[in-house]
Amino acid sequence: GQNIDQPTEMTATEGAIVQINCTYQTSGFNGLFWYQQHAGEAPTFLSYNVLDGLEEKGRFSSFLSRSKGYSYLLLKELQMKDSASYLCAVNNAGNMLTFGGGTRLMVKP
């Protein structure tokens, strides 16, 4: 079966760093995606990892360990506009994306 776990909610302070973890167990693996979703809006693409290691893109970085079935999204220099839900999604053997339940991040002043 497909199982993707991520924390339901996290709170962090403006200017700080936050790490959102995602663990997965899926039938097959063709890459892991992170999406950002503001309330009432569409998810938007943040990052993609298919090989082990860290991918950095500005204030956002994403890490993958395939052997551990683990990924994290790192957000640096947090801004109020980063308050959103962050969705971990795995591309399984059938080239379908399976989404986790999302992590709601609240950034406080």
Added chain:
Amino acid sequence: DSGVTQTPKHLITATGQRVTLRCSPRSGDLSVYWYQQSLDQGLQFLIQYYNGEERAKGNILERFSAQQFPDLHSELNLSSLELGDSALYFCASSASGGRYGYTFGSGTRLTVV
């Protein structure tokens, strides 16, 4: 603009009614996916079409149906609507079955009263 167009943006209808949601995928994308997102919930996969054919089915109710037309646009039909069907319905498209991720439309907010 993501390139995926969904209409209408908002829809209010009564219980028992039937509605049709429409999605035009990004140019060149053959796959269309439909998702339901209830308030404060995750994305629930409903159904996927690839080049006009149904490819995968998720937790889609029998009251719901979909199709993809030769021009690749897709429609999601919801019938005998219940209060619990109130949700955001997203359409997403991808070029190659999802291998390169999905691009989402802005969604249709359905309110059943």
